[in-house]
Amino acid sequence: MGGAVERKNMTAISKLRALNSLVARSAGVFMRDVGAGLLEVSHNSLALLGLCVVAAAVFAGGRADVRDSIEQQALGWLLARQEAREPVSPVTELAEPDAVARATAVDLNALPRQQKAVVQWLSRRYRVAPEPVGALVQEAWQVGQRTGIEPTLILAVMAIESSFNPFAQSPVGAQGLMQVMTRIHDDKYEAFGGTRAAFDPVTNLRVGALVLKECIARAGSLEAGLRHYVGAATLGEDGGYVVKVLAEQLNLRRVADGKLVAVNTPLPSAASAAAAVAAPAETSTPKPAAEQVALLR
Structure with a gap:
């Protein structure tokens, strides 16, 4: 089994x-x-x-x-x-191709001969780049035509006031290229977006030209208007301000006329400056700020 x-x-x-x-x-x-x-x-x-x-x-x-x-x-x-x-470079990260649009500068070759001569002289005299000065000279000629103020006078005030420093500020609060008292003339800056536009060179030039026009019209003469502009209308002495402005305007006129003027030319005496830069008085009543700003737009 x-x-x-x-x-x-x-x-x-x-x-x-x-x-x-x-x-x-x-x-x-x-x-x-x-x-x-x-x-x-x-x-x-x-x-x-x-x-x-x-x-x-x-x-x-x-x-x-x-x-x-x-x-x-x-x-x-x-x-x-x-x-x-490859790692991204800092230049690539910060690049902004349209930034040139913000620059206050022009091609000097695009300027008329008269303006180009003024630009080159101011650039050497005040040791600033010619391209931004070219934009200011060009603007001074355009504003001068609209306001009836000689462009050389606008540039002379700018030179004496700030030496072409767009960020200049005085102890009493005058700001920008033409040292406009921003808090007093804030109404004029409204058409340009506000008082911070005082540090935009072109806007400061335009507002300064309007203020200068008002001062000349109120005072009745160029010299008196300049004393009003600098805040010395009620003072017996302006510290030589009027003489300096008129002397610099004389230099700029001569440069614009094609004459040779040394960049280190000293200021002439008060008598010769006043006689050489005689200007007709403006006695018209100043227009409101809004109407004046419209002239420049």
Whole structure:
């Protein structure tokens, strides 16, 4: 009895081993077939890809426009990769291509001969860059035509008041190129966006010209108007202010007329300055600030 059971067990084990061997052989055959199929497919795909590449190269070689396009795209890709690897420079981060629009400067070659001569003389005399001075000279000529004030007088006041420093401020609060008392003439700055425009060179020039025109009209003469402008109307002495302004205007007139004037020319005496820079008195009633500002816009 025991021998029969043992024989049955041995038979079952033999069948199981045979079945395992058969499964193993079948799996091996299946894997070999799959591998061969994948190898065949990959070979065919690579061949097809190669044929596509060759065809594209032949087509591009015969078309100059296509070839150039491919080259440009490849170059752009390479540059983009290079920029991605390189750190961004501070100049690139702070760049503002339109910043030049804020600059108060002009091309000197665009100015008339008379204005260009004045610019070059003022630039050397006051040691400031000619391009921004050129913008101020150009503006002084335009404002002078609108207000009836000689542009050389506007520039002379600017020179004596601030030496062409647009951020100058006096102990009593006069500000900017023409040292306008901002808190007193704040109404004139309303048309330019507010009192901080006092530090915009062009705006300060325009408002200063309006204030100067008012002072001359109120005082009745150029000399008296300048004393009003500097705040010395009720004082017996203006510290030589009027003489300096008139002397500098004389220099600027001579430069504008094409005469040679040394940049270190000292101020002449009060008598010669007053005689050389005589101007007709303006006695008209000053217009309201809003109407005067409209002349300059």
